[in-house]
Amino acid sequence: MLILTVSIIVTLILSFITFIYFKLIRSQKRVYDAFRAQGVPGEPFIPLVGQLWHMNEANKIGKGMDYIVNLAQKHGSYFLFGFGPLTRMILVEPELISDVLSRSNTANYQKPPDLINIVKPILGIHNLLVSEGDEHDRARKMLNPAFHFVNLRSMVPIMSNETVKAIDSLLSPASSTNEVNLEIQMSSLTLSIIASSAFGQGFETTPHAKESMCTTFNEVKDVIEYRTLHMISQIKFLAELPFWGKKIVDDGAKKVNDFVDQAIADRRSGKSTSLCAGQDILDLLLNAVDDKGESFSD
Numbered sequence: 001m002l003i004l005t006v007s008i009i010v011t012l013i014l015s016f017i018t019f020i021y022f023k024l025i026r027s028q029k030r031v032y033d034a035f036r037a038q039g040v041p042g043e044p045f046i047p048l049v050g051q052l053w054h055m056n057e058a059n060k061i062g063k064g065m066d067y068i069v070n071l072a073q074k075h076g077s078y079f080l081f082g083f084g085p086l087t088r089m090i091l092v093e094p095e096l097i098s099d100v101l102s103r104s105n106t107a108n109y110q111k112p113p114d115l116i117n118i119v120k121p122i123l124g125i126h127n128l129l130v131s132e133g134d135e136h137d138r139a140r141k142m143l144n145p146a147f148h149f150v151n152l153r154s155m156v157p158i159m160s161n162e163t164v165k166a167i168d169s170l171l172s173p174a175s176s177t178n179e180v181n182l183e184i185q186m187s188s189l190t191l192s193i194i195a196s197s198a199f200g201q202g203f204e205t206t207p208h209a210k211e212s213m214c215t216t217f218n219e220v221k222d223v224i225e226y227r228t229l230h231m232i233s234q235i236k237f238l239a240e241l242p243f244w245g246k247k248i249v250d251d252g253a254k255k256v257n258d259f260v261d262q263a264i265a266d267r268r269s270g271k272s273t274s275l276c277a278g279q280d281i282l283d284l285l286l287n288a289v290d291d292k293g294e295s296f297s298d
Contacts, residue, residue, distance in 0.1 A: 050082020
């Protein structure tokens with residue numbers, strides 16, 4: 001009986017090791033070798049962990065971006081990088097990035113599943129960022145008019161006004177301190193501009209809406225960054241476990257979705273209006289239709 005139990009345990013361990021090898025090591029090593037054979041530079045291939053440990057160490061001291069910049073200086077405008085067990089090519093040259101994002105190359109580049117796992121909790125799967133094929137083309141065509149330069153130009157006063165208010169707030173005696181957290185301030189300003197341009201007067205008049213949404217956004221952003229850098233979001237069964245800040249992400253996503261749903265309902269009922277000279281982003285998106293005359297869902 002003991003021998004049978006040991007045999008089963010050994011078999012399970014060997015099966016697990018074999019699965020890990022073929023799924024996460026051998027396949028990624030083949031990708032790495034194929035790129036290296038074509039002359040693509042990069043960091044050494046390290047099974048399972050890649051360069052993720054070094055990136056995490058750099059992030060802990062606030063030098064995550066410096067780490068990537070140093071790699072670009074070392075290897076050039078494109079290079080291989082081990083994002084945990086996944087082999088990834090990093091592009092820092094605008095022309096190369098433009099080639100990847102070009103509409104003519106849509107069939108040549110597909111969004112990786114781990115990207116979907118990362119953004120799904122907060123954005124869902126039916127959006128321009130992660131959708132593919134006909135769904136992506138439909139959304140892109142419907143969104144283009146909303147971001148036409150004429151419409152964006154009408155939002156310049158909002159951007160200027162929000163920037164002035166942010167500067168005045170920093171310079172006011174009530175908030176005068178020796179230190180200013182620029183990350184929080186810039187996030188707040190960016191969110192204010194986007195939200196005011198999208199949600200109009202309703203966002204401005206709702207008590208503490210701006211502060212609440214900014215706090216929620218920063219909390220969710222930090223947790224998603226942590227989960228991504230520790231390979232939690234990329235592994236589906238780990239991402240579903242109620243640990244590592246999942247409740248913060250779920251609660252934040254619900255809060256954002258509830259806020260957006262209320263903003264849409266208020267605009268449709270006339271309780272909120274655009275702050276722009278013409279239509280704002282929310283008006284344009286609510287009025288957008290595809291070739292069949294169908295609009296976006298909420």
